[in-house]
Amino acid sequence: MSAFVVGLDVGGTSMKGGAVTREGVVLHTERRPTPRADGPDAVVAAIQAFILDLSHIPPAGTELAGVGLCVPGLVTPDAALFSANIGWRDVPASAFAPEGVPVRLGHDVRTGGLAEAVIGAGRGVADFLFLPIGTGIAGACVLNGSPYAGATGWGGEIGHTPVYPDGEPCACGQRGCLETYASAASVARRYASRTGRTAPTEEIAIRAATGDDPAATEVWTDAVQALSLSLATYTLLLD
Numbered sequence: 557m558s559a560f561v562v563g564l565d566v567g568g569t570s571m572k573g574g575a576v577t578r579e580g581v582v583l584h585t586e587r588r589p590t591p592r593a594d595g596p597d598a599v600v601a602a603i604q605a606f607i608l609d610l611s612h613i614p615p616a617g618t619e620l621a622g623v624g625l626c627v628p629g630l631v632t633p634d635a636a637l638f639s640a641n642i643g644w645r646d647v648p649a650s651a652f653a654p655e656g657v658p659v660r661l662g663h664d665v666r667t668g669g670l671a672e673a674v675i676g677a678g679r680g681v682a683d684f685l686f687l688p689i690g691t692g693i694a695g696a697c698v699l700n701g702s703p704y705a706g707a708t709g710w711g712g713e714i715g716h717t718p719v720y721p722d723g724e725p726c727a728c729g730q731r732g733c734l735e736t737y738a739s740a741a742s743v744a745r746r747y748a749s750r751t752g753r754t755a756p757t758e759e760i761a762i763r764a765a766t767g768d769d770p771a772a773t774e775v776w777t778d779a780v781q782a783l784s785l786s787l788a789t790y791t792l793l794l795d
């Protein structure tokens with residue numbers, strides 16, 4: 557009997573799921589909203605339902621071998637320990653899937669780094685930093701082909717390295733964090749605070765590039781400088 561796995565990436569806004577054969581053939585992909593506003597129990601229930609639906613996608617005669625589930629926050633392979641974003645604490649992996657189906661949990665960004673190492677831009681490269689910049693900023697430090705989680709699971713949280721001492725306050729409690737200046741959400745927020753108008757981050761970047769919007773130039777320059785400082789520190793630390 558051929559086997560397939562269900563993969564699910566749970567973000568603060570949406571969940572991206574798919575059914576994939578053992579050979580890596582993607583049978584189906586789907587996106588659903590994350591019901592974060594309804595509380596952590598509702599998110600767990602939505603994940604369960606999503607996994608159940610995806611497990612019925614492949615044709616009869618194929619067997620669900622297991623589930624790979626990426627979640628934000630502090631996570632071990634066997635439990636989602638904590639996520640400020642979703643609000644859960646200590647949810648065992650087994651709570652997410654139908655009974656008897658093996659589930660392995662992974663940190664969302666580190667799993668992204670692992671995917672780049674195995675099938676993406678990091679193939680054939682032993683050490684690299686995977687740094688997605690979105691609503692927030694977190695990195696996966698891939699060493700010898702494996703994402704490095706650190707002693708307590710926070711390895712790679714480069715978004716909260718302070719780059720401007722005494723800078724703007726960050727949600728983490730520190731000041732001047734990289735994420736406070738260089739994430740897409742922060743660029744948009746800082747631009748809005750200067751101009752009183754909201755604009756998508758890509759529009760702010762274009763305005764900065766054309767040079768005819770001083771607020772866009774200031775915000776974008778701060779973001780690039782913050783990112784440069786963090787990456788310079790990171791590079792010297794590792795190599």
Ligand SMILES: [Zn+2]
Nearest residue numbers: 716726728733
């Ligand atoms: Zn921070």
